[in-house]
Amino acid sequence: MRHKKHKEAGLNQPLGCALILIIAMVFAMATSVHAQENGASVDEAREALSKQEDDEGSEEQLEEVFQAAEQNYSLLEAGRHSLNYSFNYSYSGDQRLDLEVVNGQVRNLDVTPSATHNFTNSFSYDFGFKDNLTIGTRIPLVSKFDTQEELNANGVGDISVTTRWQPNPHVPGTMSTTLFSTLSTKTGVSPFEIDVNRQLSTGSGYYSIAGGASVSKVLDPVVLFGSGSLRYNHTVKDLNQVRGARLLEEVDPGFTLSSSGGFSYSLSYDISLSMSVQLTYSDETVLRFNDGTEAAASDQMSGLINMSLGTRVSDTTIVNTSVGFGLTRGAPDFSVGFSMPINISGLSES
Amino acid sequence: MRATGAGKRLLGAIVLAFVSMGAFGQAEFQLLVHPKASALGNAVTADPPGIMALRRNPAGLSRLEGRQWEFGLVAARTVFEAEFSVPDEGCDIFGMECAEHDPAANSKSRATRGALFVPGVGLVKLPKEAPFDGAPTHAGFSVQPPGSKLTFGNGAWMEVYAGFSKDDDDPGRYQIKDVALQRFTYFAPTVAYQVNDNWSIGAGINFSHHAFGATQDLRTPNMLVGVGATLQDAFGCDEEKNEPLAPWLALCGGKIGPWQDIGVLELEVEETLSPSYRFGVLWEPTDWFTWGAQYSSGDDMSLSGELGIDYTEDWSGFWQSVNSSVLGAIGSAILSLPSGIPKEQANISLQETHPQHFSTGISARVLPWLTINTDVDYVDMNSQEFIDIKFDRELEFLNAARILAPEQVTPTSLRLERNKKDVWSLGYGAEFHVSSRLDLRAGVQHRNNAIRKGGENLSGPLWDANLYGVGLGYEWSQNTHIDMHASWLKSSKKIPADSSCSINCDNITNIVDNPYAGLDVYAETHAQLLGISVRSRF
Structure with a gap:
């Protein structure tokens, strides 16, 4: 029966079949493994990690690679649409230290336990502008709960727009390369414009633009993939936020460098497994206050391992589930994800 | 002592700004759902209006076969008028005649310009007075696979909208000058299931953006400020710039008085994702009778935003001079008097409720050419009785107000009581089936006000009212239906x-x-709405 379906789908080689399965499986792989941008605190690091799921990640890379089995280019064909839904839950728990030291004396010391639950429902839409050029947008809807402080927040996250360009047609057996750029807006609730003791943020608070490249190579039945990107985070000015006894007026989040790599393995026609690691370096973040003082959060690294399982639930639908583990302090303790394509008749690519 | 008066006045201004939030919330509730609903007095729970069944009864989606889309537009004209007059028995504040000193006495306020809350921008006044303001009201689609009992629908619509803007010299500017309250539902995945020939059920989740923005000029026609003005006269502040009692007491840093502006309040809060859910049921035991009911959950929201107060030079100058004197400095320390800073600003968070709503009704085709609809609506406005506001820093006016109302105010929080009560409304509609393609409609809804007696104000200027409507439904073609x-x-x-x-x-x-102490106030609000929606297949 599987073979019959296989033929109906027009895939005559085992490789093609495995590829199609893995394509959707990796949708959930790269979620929430991203650049830590400001490093101002563990909290903000988490913001950064959780919000940039729009970055070119392993899912897009693999999707591109496997589509290339049938097409010259691995991106969406010109004029085609695709709509995807994904859900991600992540948990972070720790002890936060708030310390102010002036002339060697501790002026302010506060240790706060924290337990934050993040639920993100996101919708991403892609449109094939040309065969080798795809533009897409991602709209996250974020719900957060801090069970220690009994705070919660619901809000639209940072909406982002991504362009992916594949300069050369894909030749089976060779490495495929895609260049991408992402513009992230600050539509979410900014962490710099809230009452930090009573509210939670749902966005980064600044605009950022990222550019990078992703590569992949098929070694049947395994696909290797990797990517690297650089993100510039725009300085935010004219803030007016209470931070202890001072007012925060400006935040310069610095830049972010991130890379990821991993592999996918097809266990059968209906099941495939993936594993990837993402490492992110964040430049120091500078906070400027109304009294002329500055505070700099040192640069830091964060890392996360993600595993996902792709399951075919119908001829046209593959559902992905994933689980991730933070490797460093700035990353979530763990995350669980789910993603699937949305196919409303005539709206989505099948 | 005057400080508590100042705090009280400012506290009052904040109260009014938020009171308007709730008052409008009811006033505009379900005012504009769909042309069919408006024409039938909103009595459409048992006769859901096209794809806006998403909003009035999700079970009604089952009636939409195949794949359909719908789009609606409205042209609206609203006029808010108020008249302030000196009562026959006269009016004075600490011996100062209102008629002589209050520029608002015996004058009229009129607001016809609209205002909007634009996400990312804030409160935006519409550019100029227009005969009608046009806007899209709703858009949506539904999909029912052939032979399926399931129907999926999604849409976007303005759940609540109210907004107006007054001129800079309008006498009504002391009770909300510009305001926009809106709740926009942008994503509403909904599913309806046809259980059998008689029963349908439906449920959906609504994702909404909820926002409120307001500006208001502040003044203090209060006896305490009247005392201050009288003392300034006694000191001869107008004629001589010298302080006669300096350095012990200084009162001439700026002119104050019961009808003197003290500043401008600006307030903007929003929540970009406010989820709620709805479900509904339709029962059609015969081909001429339908019963329907729907419930929408409302939401307990955490809105966040900013509040700013720009004080006038006179006001801040007055307090600076008071604080520069010996007695003033001592009084300030004891009573937390204002220091005379020109501006105060804070990030705020507040807990507000979008009320739950229940409606039930029947639709009966009593004659081959006549269908009668009736509905009863319940809105849980009592849930808005309190509003809790938290500030991220200590504000001067809160410090001053705390002395007067310690149980309601702390230096960083406010708990306000709004005079709210639950609301029941009745609606009736009649539909005349003129031909197989044309229906004519007429209806009325008796809308009750949620503000209790003694809490009336101009911030949400809609009281008990009847909403009258007429309209038509026309089958333009086999695939296209129009409602007006x-x-x-x-x-x-x-x-x-x-x-x-x-x-x-x-x-x-x-x-x-x-702000209109001692004056008779007569307020009148008119709204005229013209709407159209087109539904077709795709």
Whole structure:
């Protein structure tokens, strides 16, 4: 029966079949493994990690690679649409230290336990502008709960727009390369414009633009993939936020460098497994206050391992589930994800 | 002592700004759902209006076969008028005649310009007065696979909208100058299931953006400030710039008085994702009778935003001079008097409720050419009785107000009581089936006000009112259906002097805003709405 379906789908080689399965499986792989941008605190690091799921990640890379089995280019064909839904839950728990030291004396010391639950429902839409050029947008809807402080927040996250360009047609057996750029807006609730003791943020608070490249190579039945990107985070000015006894007026989040790599393995026609690691370096973040003082959060690294399982639930639908583990302090303790394509008749690519 | 008066006035201004949030919330509730609903007095729970079944009864989606889309537009004209007059028995604040000193006395306020809350921008006044303001009201689609009992629908619509803007010199600017309250539902995945020939059920989740923005000029027609003005006269502040009692007491840093502006309040709060859910049921035991009911959950929201107060030079100058004197400095330390800073600003968070709503009704085709609909609506406005506001820093006016109302105010928080009560409304509609393609409609909805007696004000200027509507439904072609309506509403209220401590009390202890102290207020609101929606297949 599987073979019959296989033929109906027009895939005559085992490789093609495995590829199609893995394509959707990796949708959930790269979620929430991203650049830590400001490093101002563990909290903000988490913001950064959780919000940039729009970055070119392993899912897009693999999707591109496997589509290339049938097409010259691995991106969406010109004029085609695709709509995807994904859900991600992540948990972070720790002890936060708030310390102010002036002339060697501790002026302010506060240790706060924290337990934050993040639920993100996101919708991403892609449109094939040309065969080798795809533009897409991602709209996250974020719900957060801090069970220690009994705070919660619901809000639209940072909406982002991504362009992916594949300069050369894909030749089976060779490495495929895609260049991408992402513009992230600050539509979410900014962490710099809230009452930090009573509210939670749902966005980064600044605009950022990222550019990078992703590569992949098929070694049947395994696909290797990797990517690297650089993100510039725009300085935010004219803030007016209470931070202890001072007012925060400006935040310069610095830049972010991130890379990821991993592999996918097809266990059968209906099941495939993936594993990837993402490492992110964040430049120091500078906070400027109304009294002329500055505070700099040192640069830091964060890392996360993600595993996902792709399951075919119908001829046209593959559902992905994933689980991730933070490797460093700035990353979530763990995350669980789910993603699937949305196919409303005539709206989505099948 | 005057400090508590100042704090009280400012506290009152904040109160009014937020009171308007709730008052409008009811006033505009379900005012504009769909041309069919407007024409039938909103009595459509058992006869859901096209794809806006998403909003009035999700079970009604089952009636939409195949794949359909719908889009609606409205042209609206709303006029908010108010008249402030000196009562026959006269009016004075600490011996100062209102008629002589109050520029608002015996004048009229009129707001016809609209205002909007634009996400990312904030409160935006529409550019100029237009005969009608046009806007899209809703858009959506539904998909029912052939032979399936399931129907999926999704849409976007303006759940609540109210907004107006007054001129800079309008006498009504002391009770909300510009305001926009809106709740926009942008994503509403909904599923309906046809259980059998008689029963349908439906449920959906609504994702909404909820926002409120307001500006208001502040003044203090209060006996305490009247005392201050009288003392300034006695000191001869107008003629001589010298302080006669300096350095012990200085009062001439700026002119104050009961009808002197003290500043401008600006407030903007929003929540970009406010989830709620709805479900509904339809029962059609015969081909001429339908019963329907729907419930929408409302939401407990955490809105966040900013509040700013720009004080006038006179006001801040006055307090600076008071604080520069010996007695003033001592008084300030004891009573947390204002220091005279020109501007205060804070990030705020507040807990607010979008009320739950229940409606049930019937639709009966009593004659082959006539269908009668009736509905009863319940809105849980009592859930908005309190509003809790938290500030991220200590504000001067809160420090001052705390002395007067310690149980409601801390230096960084406010808990306000709004005079709210639950609301029941009745709606009736008649549909005349002129031909197989044309239906004519007429209806009325009796809408009750949620503000209790004694809490009337101009911030949410809609009171008990009847919403009248007429309209038609026309099968343009086999695939396309058009609904149109014209509806109108008039609401008026007399608020005699000293009858509402939300607008015109003149006693010394009232804690709520009363910028029109001692004046009779007559307010009238007109709304005319023309709407059209087109539904077709795709």
